[in-house]
Amino acid sequence: MLKIWSMQAETAQAGQKKKKVTAAQLRVQKDLSELSLGSTMRTEFPNPDDILNFNLIIDPDEGMYKGGSFLFHFAINQNFPHDPPKVKCTQTIYHPNIDLEGNVCLNILREDWKPVLNLNAVIVGLQFLFLEPNASDPLNKEAAEDLKSNREGFKRNVRTSMGGGSIRGQTFARVLK
Amino acid sequence: MTEEVMPDRTTGPESQQRWKYLDTILSRPGPFTDPDWEPGPPVRSALQSAKILCSCLYMIFIACIHTLILDRGAGGLGCEILKNLALSGFKDIHVIDMDTIDVSNLNRQFLFRQADVGKPKAEVAAKFVEKRVKGVKITPFCGKIQDKDEDYYLQFTMVVCGLDSVEARRWMNATLVGMVDENNPESMKPLIDGGTEGFKGQAKVIFPTMTSCIECQLDMNAPRAAVPLCTLATIPRQPQHCIEWAHIIAWEEERKGDSLDTDDPEHITWLYQKALKRAQEFNIPGVTYSMTQGVVKNIIPAIASTNAIVAASCCNEAFKIATNANPFLGFPGTNNYMMYTGDAGVYTYTFEHMKKDDCPVCGNLAKPLVVDPDSILQDFIDSLAERPEAQLKKPTIRSEEKSIYYQSPPALEQQTRPNLTKKLSELLTDGEEVAISDPAFAITFKFKLIFKS
Ligand SMILES: [Zn+2]
Numbered sequence: 001m002l003k004i005w006s007m008q009a010e011t012a013q014a015g016q017k018k019k020k021v022t023a024a025q026l027r028v029q030k031d032l033s034e035l036s037l038g039s040t041m042r043t044e045f046p047n048p049d050d051i052l053n054f055n056l057i058i059d060p061d062e063g064m065y066k067g068g069s070f071l072f073h074f075a076i077n078q079n080f081p082h083d084p085p086k087v088k089c090t091q092t093i094y095h096p097n098i099d100l101e102g103n104v105c106l107n108i109l110r111e112d113w114k115p116v117l118n119l120n121a122v123i124v125g126l127q128f129l130f131l132e133p134n135a136s137d138p139l140n141k142e143a144a145e146d147l148k149s150n151r152e153g154f155k156r157n158v159r160t161s162m163g164g165g166s167i168r169g170q171t172f173a174r175v176l177k
Numbered sequence: 178m179t180e181e182v183m184p185d186r187t188t189g190p191e192s193q194q195r196w197k198y199l200d201t202i203l204s205r206p207g208p209f210t211d212p213d214w215e216p217g218p219p220v221r222s223a224l225q226s227a228k229i230l231c232s233c234l235y236m237i238f239i240a241c242i243h244t245l246i247l248d249r250g251a252g253g254l255g256c257e258i259l260k261n262l263a264l265s266g267f268k269d270i271h272v273i274d275m276d277t278i279d280v281s282n283l284n285r286q287f288l289f290r291q292a293d294v295g296k297p298k299a300e301v302a303a304k305f306v307e308k309r310v311k312g313v314k315i316t317p318f319c320g321k322i323q324d325k326d327e328d329y330y331l332q333f334t335m336v337v338c339g340l341d342s343v344e345a346r347r348w349m350n351a352t353l354v355g356m357v358d359e360n361n362p363e364s365m366k367p368l369i370d371g372g373t374e375g376f377k378g379q380a381k382v383i384f385p386t387m388t389s390c391i392e393c394q395l396d397m398n399a400p401r402a403a404v405p406l407c408t409l410a411t412i413p414r415q416p417q418h419c420i421e422w423a424h425i426i427a428w429e430e431e432r433k434g435d436s437l438d439t440d441d442p443e444h445i446t447w448l449y450q451k452a453l454k455r456a457q458e459f460n461i462p463g464v465t466y467s468m469t470q471g472v473v474k475n476i477i478p479a480i481a482s483t484n485a486i487v488a489a490s491c492c493n494e495a496f497k498i499a500t501n502a503n504p505f506l507g508f509p510g511t512n513n514y515m516m517y518t519g520d521a522g523v524y525t526y527t528f529e530h531m532k533k534d535d536c537p538v539c540g541n542l543a544k545p546l547v548v549d550p551d552s553i554l555q556d557f558i559d560s561l562a563e564r565p566e567a568q569l570k571k572p573t574i575r576s577e578e579k580s581i582y583y584q585s586p587p588a589l590e591q592q593t594r595p596n597l598t599k600k601l602s603e604l605l606t607d608g609e610e611v612a613i614s615d616p617a618f619a620i621t622f623k624f625k626l627i628f629k630s
């Protein structure tokens with residue numbers, strides 16, 4: 001192997017211009033096969049050939065958000081898993097950790113993301129947000145205040161918002177199944 | 178700095194002086210030289226005929242905006258590499274860089290002059306080094322590494338990288354790994370990769386498919402310094418938090434549909450003003466236009482001396498690989514990764530980063546597989562279960578373009594199920610690469626399908 005440089009023969013390989021499966025695709029393929037969706041989650045692929053863009057639907061079967069159906073869009077770039085997936089809630093919902101634009105405050109989607117984490121870790125994290133909304137990491141400050149100061153009132157607001165009602169003038173998407 | 182008149186160094190005592198020490202190294206063995214190595218003219222000609230690709234020059238132009246010290250002397254990894262290669266006796270160097278020279282960078286750069294503004298960096302740098310080191314040929318290409326294909330990369334002896342993004346590194350790595358043809362030793366091009374971030378840096382040598390690759394090393398990258406979204410949204414504490422808020426939240430809310438172009442001054446100005454307003458609300462001083470630019474473009478502060486050290490290490494390895502004059506980093510089974518830390522004293526650590534068996538890029542190479550284009554996908558899948566080397570009983574298959582068949586998640590299985598009765602020729606083309614994963618194996622298998630009916 002050490003002496004191969006002195007040979008310097010011209011090499012030409014024809015017919016190799018075919019596109020190769022990218023590193024990000026390979027990794028997403030692996031991650032998808034390891035998803036444990038259980039009975040409360042399912043995926044949706046608007047374009048089945050594009051596995052880097054898909055939706056995740058979470059139907060919590062316990063907790064305050066039980067009965068709702070929440071849709072998240074996953075956009076994964078070619079730099080995955082170096083970059084985390086971009087995840088947004090596509091509905092306007094009332095949740096202390098999700099703002100009205102659908103941005104999600106989940107540590108592993110940003111500051112705590114590592115390439116060793118996989119998509120399953122993300123969906124588990126999202127599912128957990130509906131079981132345990134967290135007032136100490138607020139993205140929707142008002143909802144966080146409600147949760148902190150008046151848990152029962154917060155619960156009522158969750159029900160109102162899930163039915164498509166308004167809270168303090170803000171109308172929410174109807175997400176009841 | 179002013180333009181100097183350079184004496185002609187092609188001939189005469191000065192030229193001999195320049196190569197004196199190099200000649201000494203190449204004309205007699207040292208204590209670490211391989212016993213089989215023979216010094217003399219053939220080694221020198223190996224060095225001179227080696228065709229080196231240097232990509233790219235990005236770091237020359239890094240605008241260091243965070244501190245005063247950085248502002249004064251941003252060197253350039255690519256530029257250092259280029260200069261060092263030329264001064265190490267390489268004669269045929271190609272350089273790829275996509276950027277053009279910007280006026281705002283001139284005060285920090287030593288290779289470029291006012292008159293060069295607007296010209297491609299690769300071209301100007303090549304001319305400059307050619308002028309300083311007589312006899313070296315530097316071929317510039319102004320563009321992206323992704324613009325070139327395997328035929329282009331096959332012409333080089335090795336590739337030296339000072340790339341600015343992990344994405345570009347991974348692309349280069351996957352391309353070089355994919356080029357390796359077991360029957361042709363020349364298809365394996367050593368990749369020497371240098372990177373710096375502030376006072377830290379690393380230099381590593383990769384023999385594609387033989388030693389740990391960039392993808393195997395992905396988790397070695399320093400974790401990103403991201404701030405929690407809720408901090409940005411509710412309790413910003415630093416000027417950078419206000420800029421990130423403008424970048425991530427305000428832009429989306431107020432300019433939805435407008436895609437952010439970090440090179441557009443109007444966009445940066447808009448973000449700057451948003452950030453400034455927010456900073457005033459929270460009584461945070463320090464938001465400036467250039468800080469906005471730095472945060473939004475994710476500019477990594479570069480320190481000239483770190484670049485010089487890492488570049489020197491990269492070129493040292495290139496020289497040793499080309500001449501065999503001394504043992505080099507990356508020989509299979511030996512150290513391949515040098516880490517340098519200069520923020521508290523000086524510390525370097527060299528070790529062997531192990532290749533990962535389940536690396537999606539180098540864990541398994543595409544093997545040719547002869548298939549009948551008229552057979553249906555289901556038959557192909559059944560045949561995979563019978564292959565002796567790997568009995569793929571539940572294979573998931575994709576090409577770059579298409580999801581051929583997915584075992585899970587259920588939605589994708591349902592959507593790809595109709596493919597099972599299609600002919601292979603309807604789904605794929607002759608020579609196309611497919612990636613096949615199976616829950617029973619950690620690695621992903623790759624095959625290049627060859628049609629033969
Ligand atoms: Zn690898």
